[in-house]
Amino acid sequence: xxxxxxxxxxxxxxxxxxxxxxxxxxxxxxxxxxxxxxxxxxxxxxxxxxxxxxxxxxxxxxxxxxxxxxxx
Amino acid sequence: xxxxxxxxxxxxxxxxxxxxxxxxxxxxxxxxxxxxxxxxxxxxxxxxxxxxxxxxxxxxxxxxxxxxxxxxxxxxxxxxxxxxxxxxxxxxxxxxxxxxxxxxxxxxxxxxxxxxxxxxxxxxxxxxxxxxxxxxxxxxxxxxxxxxxxxxxxxxxxxxxxxxxxxxxxxxxxxxxxxxxxxxxxxxxxxxxxxxxxxxxxxxxxxxxxxxxxxxxxxxxxxxxxxxxxxxxxxxxxxxxxxxxxxxxxxxxxxxxxxxxxxxxxxxxxxxxxxxxxxxxxxxxxxxxxxxxxxxxxxxxxxxxxxxxxxxxxxxxxxxxxxxxxxxxxxxxxxxxxxxxxxxxxxxxxxxxxxxxxxxxxxxxxxxxxxxxxxxxxxxxxxxxxxxxxxxxxxxxxxxxxxxxxxxxxxxxxxxxxxxxxxxxxxxxxxxxxxxxxxxxxxxxxxxxxxxxxxxxxxxxxxxxxxxxxxx
Numbered sequence: 001x002x003x004x005x006x007x008x009x010x011x012x013x014x015x016x017x018x019x020x021x022x023x024x025x026x027x028x029x030x031x032x033x034x035x036x037x038x039x040x041x042x043x044x045x046x047x048x049x050x051x052x053x054x055x056x057x058x059x060x061x062x063x064x065x066x067x068x069x070x071x072x
Numbered sequence: 073x074x075x076x077x078x079x080x081x082x083x084x085x086x087x088x089x090x091x092x093x094x095x096x097x098x099x100x101x102x103x104x105x106x107x108x109x110x111x112x113x114x115x116x117x118x119x120x121x122x123x124x125x126x127x128x129x130x131x132x133x134x135x136x137x138x139x140x141x142x143x144x145x146x147x148x149x150x151x152x153x154x155x156x157x158x159x160x161x162x163x164x165x166x167x168x169x170x171x172x173x174x175x176x177x178x179x180x181x182x183x184x185x186x187x188x189x190x191x192x193x194x195x196x197x198x199x200x201x202x203x204x205x206x207x208x209x210x211x212x213x214x215x216x217x218x219x220x221x222x223x224x225x226x227x228x229x230x231x232x233x234x235x236x237x238x239x240x241x242x243x244x245x246x247x248x249x250x251x252x253x254x255x256x257x258x259x260x261x262x263x264x265x266x267x268x269x270x271x272x273x274x275x276x277x278x279x280x281x282x283x284x285x286x287x288x289x290x291x292x293x294x295x296x297x298x299x300x301x302x303x304x305x306x307x308x309x310x311x312x313x314x315x316x317x318x319x320x321x322x323x324x325x326x327x328x329x330x331x332x333x334x335x336x337x338x339x340x341x342x343x344x345x346x347x348x349x350x351x352x353x354x355x356x357x358x359x360x361x362x363x364x365x366x367x368x369x370x371x372x373x374x375x376x377x378x379x380x381x382x383x384x385x386x387x388x389x390x391x392x393x394x395x396x397x398x399x400x401x402x403x404x405x406x407x408x409x410x411x412x413x414x415x416x417x418x419x420x421x422x423x424x425x426x427x428x429x430x431x432x433x434x435x436x437x438x439x440x441x442x443x444x445x446x447x448x449x450x451x452x453x454x455x456x457x458x459x460x461x462x463x464x465x466x467x468x469x470x471x472x473x474x475x476x477x478x479x480x481x482x483x484x485x486x487x488x489x490x491x492x493x494x495x496x497x498x499x500x501x502x503x504x505x506x507x508x509x510x511x512x513x514x515x516x517x518x519x520x521x522x523x524x525x526x527x528x529x530x531x532x533x534x535x536x537x538x539x540x541x542x543x544x
Contacts, residue, residue, distance in 0.1 A: 007421030025417045031394070033413060034401050040410030045417055047475070048386065052418070054379040056425045059432075066427030069310065070280060072266045072434065072488030072512040 011053050018046045078144045078239040078293040082186065085143030086132070092125035092143030092188060099145035099190045102237045109538070111212050112222070112231040114150050115157065116191040121145070124188050140296060142186030146240040149229050150192035151199060152176040152284075153273035161275045162195040162225075164208050164403045165396055176273025177308070178242055178284055178301050185300045190238060193228030197405035199244055199277040200389065200412070201225050202252045202477035203457075207405035211459050214257060215536035216502055220456035223253030223477065226287070230257035233287045234503075236539040240288050240297055244274055246281045247381060248451075248481025251493040254287060255451035255505025258495040259533045260294045260522065261287045265512050266488025268313060269298075270305035278388045280427070281381065281485060289533035291523045294492070295319040298515065318516040322523055335445045335521055338369035340509075343378065344449040344480050347466035352450045355496040355504040360448055362530040363521060369447060371440060374483045377433040381486040382475075384426035386415020407474060434487040438511070445517050447509040450480050451493045455502035484509055492518040494525055497532035506531075 013021055019042045026033045033041055084090045100118060107113045131138050148154070151161045153172035160166045174180075179189060194212045196204055204227025205211040212227040214220040215235035222231040226243025230253030233241050243250045245263040254261030262285045269284050276282055286297040295318050302315035339360045345353065360367065371377075390397065390412045397416060401409055440447070453466055453476060463470045466479070484491055489512055493505045510518040525531040 004419070004421040004424075006419040007425070010419045010422070022414075022417055026413075029416065031398055031413070031416055032401075037401060037406070037410050037413060040406065041413045041417070044386075044411050044414035048383055048414055048418060048422070051379040051382045052422045052425070055376045055383070055429055056422075058373065058376045059425055059429055063428050063432060066424060067431070070266070070427070070430050070434075070488065 010049060011056060013049055015046050018042055018049060076239060077290050078141060078288060079296060081144050081239060082140060082142050085128070086138065088132070092128035093122065095143045096121050096125040096145055096188050096190065099238055103191065106235055106237055106539070109213060109218055110215060110231050110235050110237070111210050112193055112228040112235065112237060113147065113191045114160070114194050114209050114228070117154065117157070117189055121188050121190045124183070128186060139184060139186030141182060141300065144187045144240060145190045145238045146182060146187045146242070147191045147193050147229070147232050147238045148179060148189065148242040149195050149226050149244060151195060151244060151275040152179055152192070152242060154179065154189065154192065157192070159275055161199070162197040162206050162209065165400065172273070174273070177270035177305050179273070181301045182297065187240065193232055193241060195228055196225035197408045198389070198393070199225040199246060199249055200408045201474055202248060203474055204228060204253070205459065207407070213459065214456045215539055216258060217456065220458055220502070221256065223256035223452070223456065225249040227253045229287050230254050230259055230261065233259045233289060234533065234536060240286060240293060242284060242286055244277070245283045245285060245485060246277045247385060247485055248478035250285050250287070251451045251481045251491060251505065251507060252477050254493040255495070256456040256503060258503025258505070258536070259287050259289055260291060260495065261285065261493040262294050262298050262515065263485065263491045264298065264515050265490045267310035268490070268513070268515070269301050270308040270311040272305055272307035276392060278385050280388060281384065283485065283488070291519060291526050292319070295322060295519050313513070316513070318519050321516050322520060335363060335517070336443065337363040337365035337521070338440070338444040338447045339365045339367045340371055340447055340449040341368040342370045343374035343483070347453055347479065348450050349454040352452070352454060352504055356448060356450050356506055358496060359494070359506045359525060359530060362525055362528055363448070365448060369440065369444065371483065372436045373433045376429065377483040377486045378479060380426040380429045381482040383418070383422050386411050387418045387423035387426065390415035430487060433483070437487060437489070441511045445510070446521050449507045449509060451505035451507045452477050453479055455504055480507065488512065490515040490518055492522045494522050494531040495533050497529055497534065499534040
């Protein structure tokens with residue numbers, strides 16, 4: 001589960017709310033979304049939100065933080 | 073099989089049957105004859121290659137020792153640094169970059185072994201994709217059917233070997249970019265353990281997931297090239313492990329135990345069967361039968377691992393591109409740009425969570441490997457889709473080709489396990505590959521299984537129509 005408020009807010013978005021989130025987040029980052037790219041970016045972000053929901057829901061609450069370098 | 077494997081060419085050069093110059097010129101002739109159809113090469117290095125070939129021939133004439141790949145032409149995905157050449161990484165943006173000041177470590181090591189670098193190969197922009205339909209350089213076409221894709225992102229690397237332009241090439245694999253094109257083009261590909269081969273001089277995509285590895289038309293060539301690139305490299309912090317050559321172990325008696333002795337083989341079910349085309353599952357069955365495998369093994373958390381890799385990729389990659397995404401987004405391939413921009417918008421916690429799941433999944437898979445030496449899974453969901461095809465059916469739904477061809481490869485690279493992709497021997501049909509997955513640092517087991525399958529005729533890189541395998 002997400003203890004991080006920014007992450008929790010993102011995970012709680014409905015698909016319809018992703019576009020507004022994208023615009024606000026892009027503005028906050030100083031990362032303009034070109035009009036020709038906006039629809040594609042929102043589609044991708046919607047998919048990423050669903051995928052993030054999948055694995056974050058499965059992450060045990062007591063899972064340790066990520067090591068600096070992953071060892072296979 | 074072609075008689076012109078890398079090993080054969082090197083032996084012929086050493087024996088004086090042919091010369092390094094003749095082999096290098098033959099490679100350029102093959103590229104000239106076939107690349108306009110395949111669009112595998114984006115650059116050729118004629119003067120460099122011929123100079124090196126002449127130096128090798130001079131060494132041989134003088135009785136000086138030459139390496140095990142003496143006179144063998146090879147080519148690399150255009151994300152590898154080549155001294156004096158701009159590393160374009162399939163992009164428009166990088167075309168303005170300064171030329172590389174030295175070769176990537178992998179190229180240095182193959183060159184030191186006598187291999188002759190003849191050119192650079194097409195790819196998905198910045199290695200983000202499974203299709204090699206590059207907006208700037210055009211699509212690489214599948215040698216087995218020019219209306220179909222070669223796969224990606226190392227599509228040029230697979231197509232160049234499958235089409236007989238070179239016997240050996242290098243690619244990179246972050247989420248499946250060696251395994252998918254190897255499968256769709258019908259050649260052997262090795263994605264080694266994360267950290268096994270140096271990535272110095274290979275332009276990064278997702279540094280925590282990036283691997284490099286070879287393509288070849290035989291297991292022997294694949295193992296030889298892999299061995300020659302092994303060893304620690306202080307310039308890649310992940311590459312610290314001493315070399316553990318696999319090729320000699322495939323031949324020596326102790327190695328024969330691996331190649332011919334009993335292997336405990338499992339076939340992955342669950343996520344790794346979901347949505348696969350019938351012919352893909354049929355190919356898996358044939359390989360499984362040949363290795364007397366046990367069916368229905370589950371990797372707990374595979375779907376979750378795939379989701380984590382799917383999110384970690386744009387989250388991490390977008391950091392590298394943030395400045396260019398802010399200032400010149402329209403210079404990117406649109407398919408790549410939209411994914412990178414979306415990644416940049418993710419909250420930081422997504423990448424952190426994706427990294428935290430890695431050891432959990434790694435430990436779960438390690439437990440499965442207590443009962444198995446190797447695991448089998450399909451490499452790609454389907455045989456090669458058409459050029460320009462944007463969707464495909466998976467599990468009864470229309471899904472994006474670009475985003476789903478790697479469904480079965482992503483969970484494995486997420487935890488850095490070694491995989492040999494082997495092409496089922498089915499001449500006259502579109503190629504289908506199978507992943508042979510081994511525990512971390514046990515590339516030898518995957519190669520041993522691949523060798524056994526090759527010797528039994530179950531897998532083979534067969535000649536595509538119109539290929540120039542007479543040359544190679």
